[in-house]
Amino acid sequence: MGLTEFSSISSFHEALYAGKTTCEAVVRMYLDRIEQARHLNAYLEVFTEDALAQARSLDEKIQKGERPGLLAGVVIGIKDVICYKGHKVSAASKILEGFTSLYNATAVERLLAEGAVIIGRLNCDEFAMGSTNENSAYGKVLNALDNTRVPGGSSGGSAVAVQAGLCQVSLGSDTGGSVRQPADFCGIVGLKPTYGRVSRHGLIAYASSFDQIGIFGSNIADVAVVLQVISGPDAYDSTASQSEVPDYQAELRHNKSRKFAYLKDALHHEGLDTEMRGGFESFFEQLKAEGHTVEGVNFDYLDYVVAAYYVLTTAEASSNLSRFDGVKYGYRTPREGLDLNDFYKKSRSEGFGKEVKRRILLGTFVLSAGYYDAYFTKAQQVRRLVMEKMQRILSEYDAILLPTVPSTAFKIGEKMDDPIAMYLADIYTVLANLTGVPAISVPLHRHSNGMPYGLQIITKEFDERNLLQIAHNMLQEQQVQIV
Numbered sequence: 001m002g003l004t005e006f007s008s009i010s011s012f013h014e015a016l017y018a019g020k021t022t023c024e025a026v027v028r029m030y031l032d033r034i035e036q037a038r039h040l041n042a043y044l045e046v047f048t049e050d051a052l053a054q055a056r057s058l059d060e061k062i063q064k065g066e067r068p069g070l071l072a073g074v075v076i077g078i079k080d081v082i083c084y085k086g087h088k089v090s091a092a093s094k095i096l097e098g099f100t101s102l103y104n105a106t107a108v109e110r111l112l113a114e115g116a117v118i119i120g121r122l123n124c125d126e127f128a129m130g131s132t133n134e135n136s137a138y139g140k141v142l143n144a145l146d147n148t149r150v151p152g153g154s155s156g157g158s159a160v161a162v163q164a165g166l167c168q169v170s171l172g173s174d175t176g177g178s179v180r181q182p183a184d185f186c187g188i189v190g191l192k193p194t195y196g197r198v199s200r201h202g203l204i205a206y207a208s209s210f211d212q213i214g215i216f217g218s219n220i221a222d223v224a225v226v227l228q229v230i231s232g233p234d235a236y237d238s239t240a241s242q243s244e245v246p247d248y249q250a251e252l253r254h255n256k257s258r259k260f261a262y263l264k265d266a267l268h269h270e271g272l273d274t275e276m277r278g279g280f281e282s283f284f285e286q287l288k289a290e291g292h293t294v295e296g297v298n299f300d301y302l303d304y305v306v307a308a309y310y311v312l313t314t315a316e317a318s319s320n321l322s323r324f325d326g327v328k329y330g331y332r333t334p335r336e337g338l339d340l341n342d343f344y345k346k347s348r349s350e351g352f353g354k355e356v357k358r359r360i361l362l363g364t365f366v367l368s369a370g371y372y373d374a375y376f377t378k379a380q381q382v383r384r385l386v387m388e389k390m391q392r393i394l395s396e397y398d399a400i401l402l403p404t405v406p407s408t409a410f411k412i413g414e415k416m417d418d419p420i421a422m423y424l425a426d427i428y429t430v431l432a433n434l435t436g437v438p439a440i441s442v443p444l445h446r447h448s449n450g451m452p453y454g455l456q457i458i459t460k461e462f463d464e465r466n467l468l469q470i471a472h473n474m475l476q477e478q479q480v481q482i483v
Helices: 009-017 023-036 048-063 106-113 156-163 180-186 220-230 274-289 302-323 340-351 354-367 372-396 419-424 430-435 464-482
Strands: 043-046 075-079 117-122 169-173 189-192 213-217 259-263 293-297 399-403 439-446 452-458
Touching: 009 023, 009 220, 023 043, 023 048, 023 075, 023 117, 043 156, 048 117, 075 156, 106 117, 106 220, 117 156, 156 169, 156 180, 156 213, 169 220, 180 189, 180 213, 180 439, 180 452, 189 220, 189 464, 213 220, 220 464, 259 274, 259 372, 274 293, 274 399, 274 439, 274 452, 302 354, 302 372, 302 419, 302 430, 354 372, 372 399, 372 430, 399 464, 430 452, 439 464, 452 464
Parallel strands: 075 117, 075 169, 259 293, 259 399
Antiparallel strands: 043 117, 169 213, 189 213, 189 439, 399 452, 439 452
16 A cells, blocks of 8 residues: 555554554655655654664554554654654754754653654754744755745744655644744644643753644644644643643534634735735635634734744743853864863854854843843733733634735745844744744645645634644635645
8 A cells, every 4th residue: 555545644544454554664665755855855864773663563563463552653753853862853053963862852752652653853943943944054944845945944844744745744843933834835734732732841942931842744633643642741841731631633523613813914914925815815705604703803913023022032042042052062162272261152153053143142132131121021011912912812712813924935045134024924923922822824725826825723722622623624625625
């Protein structure tokens, strides 16, 4: 049975347990695909021997009549900011070159416990800072649909791996849209769970009050089962939620009518591509025709969210990245003739890339004594106002609908010389990170330029069940049009 026939994890398992394929055969097919797609630069490292050994072990269990977990034999790639014991993790940065993880991230531990096969680590923007995957120390990732365009970032490798069929699902991280934006650019599903739904233990920190591990898939059911596996309380992460984890996959189907809000300020923002605006408007009319309520609401803070987000995240990054000093592990400059202070400075200057240094400097500036109240305190106040506004809207509606990004995937190099334009591309995604709510990007449309673009759906905190149901229903309705 060919891999193309496995449209989902459930169809793969059906074939696997019927004896029509094996875990080892599937892993070998993915290894061949990865080799053929090396030009995309999605994988920084492929764990060939480990993946084959895992697959053989699973096949032995299956032959004995066992069912070794919800993700038995499912081939998963992980972003190079998620720790996997005994394997390298570098955050796509020279400063962590050669570093091997001493432990598993909780998400990885849970994947392995359910029989998943982790096939490799995926390229990303350095320390998850970027929107294009052009900031990796190990080269840019190419969009598989059009190699002249970016795949989005920072989880570009994770998105392309699913887009190009180089794994069944992948993990990324989402601090300000780094799962949803590349999912949109690549025409796949990208989920950012509620802050605290998935443990951050073993995720290399960028901005700790924003970071969340997210999931890429080609359909909602696959994303739902992976979320179910990796969610839940964790003794290693005090911010991980104690709330019960529902059976997301079992509860996907529904046919109830919903009450949706769309943000008028987002849909009519001058930065949004006009063709995309038209696509969203016609889709909203379609939802109304199906019996749903779709109403526009005002959101006066939209033009402040990007500024607040970058003040707060760069401040947290400045603090989090201070630990990378070239002394205990990773890259270090030759010490000869340098005092300790100069040694730190030279190691960090040589080890970090341009975008990471820019954000560390911005963060250090906004935390400095003379500017703390003017920037950091004000940004915290904006965050509180945005949270209160979002909570009010979500108390009256089942979900908020808005674009994921203002445009389709842009050309490689197009925005690298203008960091402000790059940052403003995050205008629609940072809302969910500022407020901690769950959000998903679903690929509903195709632009006249041939590239896909998605709709972003946001629900209340810890209401992923509702979020996944809505997304599943929308994709089912649109499937004929986008394939």
